[in-house]
Amino acid sequence: MRNVFWKNIRNNMNMQKTDNSKKQKSDSGSIWNPWHGCHKISPGCQNCYVYRRDESIGKDASIVTKTGDFYLPLKKNRQKEYKLQPQNGSVFTCMTSDFFLEEADEWRPECWRMIRERSDLRFAIITKRIHRFMECIPDDWGEGYPNVSVYCTVENQQMADYRLPIYLELPIRHKHICHEPMLGPINIEPYLATGKIEYVLCGGESGEQARPCHYQWILDTRDQCIKYHVPFHFKQTGTFFVMNGKTYHIKRWLQQSQAAKAGIDYDGGKE
Ligand code: SF4
Secondary structure, three states, X not given: OHHHHHHHHHHHHHHHOOOOOOOOOOOOEEEEOOEEOOOOOOHHHOOOHHHHHHHHOOOOOOOOEEOOOOOHHHOEOOOOOEOOOHHHOEEEEXXXXXXXXXXXXXXXXXXXXXXXXXXXXXXXXXXXXHHHHHHHOOOOOOOOOOOEEEEEEOOOHHHHHHHHHHHHOOOOOEEEEEEOOOOOOOOOXXXXXXXXXXXXXXXXXXXXXXXXXXHHHHHHHHHHHHHOOOOEEEEEOOOEEEEOOEEEEOOHHHHHHHHHHHOXXXXXXXX
């Protein structure tokens, strides 16, 4: 069944290839979780993996606490070298919480200091709280630290039309849109047309309660990105992936590799 599924995807893509479509290497990197725990804020949070994972070990994910990794960007190994090195890719920050959560207001300034000190690293912050951004930045932020990318999560059209107008006006040097989990078709053309978006990422929802992700939604977003020469990455299928009217159940450990097999990443048409 799975082989047929990917054969269908490949055939589908063969019909849709454009001259400027090229494979783009997936972003990879390290994870820095300075605090843990969060609060559900929008539809994308419904089946939050932090809540699912914490529940499975009897922990309350709504309690926000600093972690033992709070100072990770400054930590060194026995050779007195930093543990986090630029050659290992972006540092994905706050993956079991939200960097702009209210409870973290008093901890965040210290994180900004570390981010500034490690100007050799590129930090990636993914948030559903872009509306809090201006109250959370340090005094010397200016037009944005050059080593920080902020991913604005928009899981459906409603969130896109609420968050993206705010996001586009913010002083952020590297603006990325994250459709994950993607819950429906999303028109972001007016936002891409501004030329302010550097990158778009799409993915389905994981877990057995996941809502389905339709391949056509992913392809539509990809087409929008191609139209405006914005790099696009299909990160993962999610658990229930719908293609040509059929729903496929994809195991967790295959969701990223199967998305990669579709071969639909796009690098913005750069040579
Ligand atoms: S913002 Fe992210 S971490 Fe927080 S509840 Fe929602 S999905 Fe979970």
